[in-house]
Amino acid sequence: MSVTETSRDELLCDCGCGHRWLVTRGSVRTSEGERRFIAIPTAHKDTRFWWMALEVEAGRWALTRTWIQEKNVNSQTVDLAISPLRGVVPFASDASAAMLRADVLAKPALKEALFAAHDLVIRHHPSIGAHLDPEMGRDFSFKAPDCVWSQPPKERSPRNQLNFAECGHRLFVRALFAIPVSDGAELRVGLWVEVSTEDFFELLKVWDDPAKYVAFRANGVVENSLALRGRDVRGSRATLAPRNADECLFFAAVDEPALDELLKTGVSVRDLDALVTEVRSVMTRQATPPSTAGAS
Numbered sequence: 440m441s442v443t444e445t446s447r448d449e450l451l452c453d454c455g456c457g458h459r460w461l462v463t464r465g466s467v468r469t470s471e472g473e474r475r476f477i478a479i480p481t482a483h484k485d486t487r488f489w490w491m492a493l494e495v496e497a498g499r500w501a502l503t504r505t506w507i508q509e510k511n512v513n514s515q516t517v518d519l520a521i522s523p524l525r526g527v528v529p530f531a532s533d534a535s536a537a538m539l540r541a542d543v544l545a546k547p548a549l550k551e552a553l554f555a556a557h558d559l560v561i562r563h564h565p566s567i568g569a570h571l572d573p574e575m576g577r578d579f580s581f582k583a584p585d586c587v588w589s590q591p592p593k594e595r596s597p598r599n600q601l602n603f604a605e606c607g608h609r610l611f612v613r614a615l616f617a618i619p620v621s622d623g624a625e626l627r628v629g630l631w632v633e634v635s636t637e638d639f640f641e642l643l644k645v646w647d648d649p650a651k652y653v654a655f656r657a658n659g660v661v662e663n664s665l666a667l668r669g670r671d672v673r674g675s676r677a678t679l680a681p682r683n684a685d686e687c688l689f690f691a692a693v694d695e696p697a698l699d700e701l702l703k704t705g706v707s708v709r710d711l712d713a714l715v716t717e718v719r720s721v722m723t724r725q726a727t728p729p730s731t732a733g734a735s
């Protein structure tokens with residue numbers, strides 16, 4: 440690993456939006472030695488930037504802004520005035536620690552070293568994927584309830600689909616467990632919930648009727664095993680409700696107090712990566728077919 444993170448802090452956005460951004464500091468090992476970096480990922484509506492300062496000479500930092508456009512990573516050098524880095528050490532007390540954009544561009548060798556280090560951080564920093572490509576990094580879903588997953592593929596119901604599933608006489612719907620993140624985004628995990636026969640068929644009936652769909656409510660029991668903050672969600676009773684007519688159901692409440700708190704108060708952006716790592720490891724397990732599947 441050529442990128443080492445040494446600290447994670449939070450910074451309240453100074454635009455008044457109330458979001459708290461991650462401030463990640465560390466160092467990157469390049470062919471020319473170790474360089475320090477400070478990065479602040481921000482997200483306002485659909486505009487997501489990865490702001491970074493890289494120490495290109497002792498005590499002298501060059502600033503960049505990075506974003507994704509049509510799946511390509513773009514980056515450019517910027518002045519301190521437009522970067523949220525102006526609010527953190529050392530720039531908050533010493534603006535001259537940041538090089539002017541014009542001065543960086545006037546030195547081709549320095550600019551080249553800057554972007555070599557920049558690209559290494561982009562490639563290896565644990566938070567960058569989840570930030571710049573949120574659809575890849577913050578949206579997860581179980582493909583099926585655990586009880587369907589444990590069936591040999593040939594025994595699974597052909598009626599199972601993206602949001603509805605059955606396992607013998609048991610009926611399931613998929614709903615999003617959406618955890619608010621302090622930077623204003625959400626970590627979403629699609630979980631399967633066993634509901635009553637009545638609720639299952641009622642949901643099917645109102646699925647394409649927006650007015651009736653938004654009024655739909657159901658209760659059920661989670662049928663996927665996933666540890667969130669050390670607590671398995673499986674077996675929890677949940678209340679499900681749509682947020683709007685265009686998306687699938689969401690968890691509105693959970694009877695397990697710690698999980699309900701996670702659902703309502705969310706996580707600090709500092710803790711997001713640890714949570715994503717936990718979720719991703721479970722998803723990877725379900726993505727791999729059970730070893731008995733091939734024999735059936």
Ligand SMILES: [Zn+2]
Nearest residue numbers: 452454455456
């Ligand atoms: Zn803001």
